[in-house]
Amino acid sequence: MIRTRFAPSPTGYLHIGGVRTALFNWLLARQSGGQFILRIDDTDQQRNVEEALQPILDGLRWLGIDWDEGPEVGGPFGPYYQSQRSDRYRAAVERLLDGGHAYRDYATPDELKAEREAAEREKRPFRYSRRFMAETPEQRARFEGEGRQAVVRLKMPTEGTLVLDDLVRGRVEFAWLSEQDHVIQRADGTCLYHLANVVDDHDFQITHVVRAEEHLSNTPRQVFMLEALGYPRPTYAHLPFVAEPGSRNKLSKRKLDKYLKNRDFAQLVEHGRKIAAAIGHAVDADGFNPVIVDFYKTVGYLPEAIINYMALLGWSLDDKAEHFSRQELIEKFSLERVNKAPASFDPQKLMAFEDWHFQQLPAQRKLELVVPFLEKAGLVASPPTPDQRQIVEEAVAAAGDRIKVAGDILLFPYFFQSDEQMALDEKAVAKYLPQSRELLVKFRDCLVAAEPFDAPTLERAMHDFVDAEGIKIGQIIHAVRVAVTGQSVGMGVFDTLAILGRRRSLGRIERALNRP
């Protein structure tokens, strides 16, 4: 029975790199009929754990990464918050102390710092001298008499090597000598992450520890602890991390400004901001950032597209397969095929996956996804009237793959705006309207006469008009578009006219003609 876990800290946001780690853990559990556990690493007691956790939980749920045990669902091994498990950790510390695998250390931070600096000066690797180690009551009494306070440190071995068989890394060796006597319990009695991690993984019966590569170097101390505690060693798999676009550095939420210098990244952000602004969502740099999952949710990306893209960031099935459904990923995923090298996040490729997945959707589904954006933007009633629904349906169909993200419906606001509300792109107006004025006046009559007022009829009407006038279609079609939509780009003009209907089309042309 495979049991995996994802252990986020309540930071207030779900990092895209975290998603990949969670996904791989989830996939592994789901494909084997095992369990995926969510544990909250909140040992550095913050104020608003619940508040800082909610976006993470929401993000995971939105992505379809559900957990069998953890916050909000409970489970037989709870609590699943590290802050509520301190007695478990203290008991483990006691056992480590009793077994001689850890010791109380009374060195002050300054004394420690001095040792570190001395080692650096002499250009030798630092290793704590254990000068203030206390293993007997007498020693403790003496140090405490000096007013010192104790932390608990691991008493790491000084010889031999640890051999780790990592599912993605292969065989990795560490010399015990180069490991530090890490602190596992602070002077105030609270425990540190590594200890908590080992205890929890054991308590929750985690069989496979799948986590980011940055934890590889931390593994020896964890193995030391779990062996000292008599726990079985889980199977480890250290994933390459998700890197910045065009670099090998770890992707970081705080470096958005730097990423914005990357053209593709800037494009993605700009596209997102436009949509977010239209629906009244705050677009400040901190809360609205493509490194965070919430960004995609806000803009209307498909969770299955993000899942698909993330799965391929460091994993592949073969030389061809690109598009996977959730179910296919569950069936095909394997840690053996996870890459070792970091994979950098490519906004354009994500968008390509989004596009593909969105175009797979049936019209009805697209409609459901798109309507909330129009509602939030105040372009349709909530819920939309039957007439509005009709227009949305036609617009989505006519837009075709121009809508890649649900929020892209806002590219076509003019269907839902009154003539007065519709914004005019002055540059487009200046470019196409003046020289086509006369033609536009004449073409108006074709629109009056067209029967029925649908795209094929209108197209025929325009071609007849063009033939009769002896002009090129370009001399009239752009003017019509600008007059009717206010823009120079968009979906097919005839579709646009048909969706707008005769009355509104004529009204807008009239309006354009009457502009000073």
Add this chain to the structure above:
RNA sequence: GGCCCCGUCGUCUAGUGGCCUAGGACACUGGCCUUUCACGCCGGCAACACGGGUCCGAAUCCCGUCGGGGUCACCA
């Protein structure tokens, strides 16, 4: 700096000694379609970090170099 990890087109990757004059995808780019935009179609550019071995034969194995990253907290 010590220790550990990593190194195939710009990016994600296929590749486990001959099928590789290195395949696919995204991006870029030329053309077609369309007098918008998007899609689609056809074509192009573009990589085994470097140097030594081993071998009849190396992107694939070994050694070294270089480069990148991670980690060395009373953070997680």
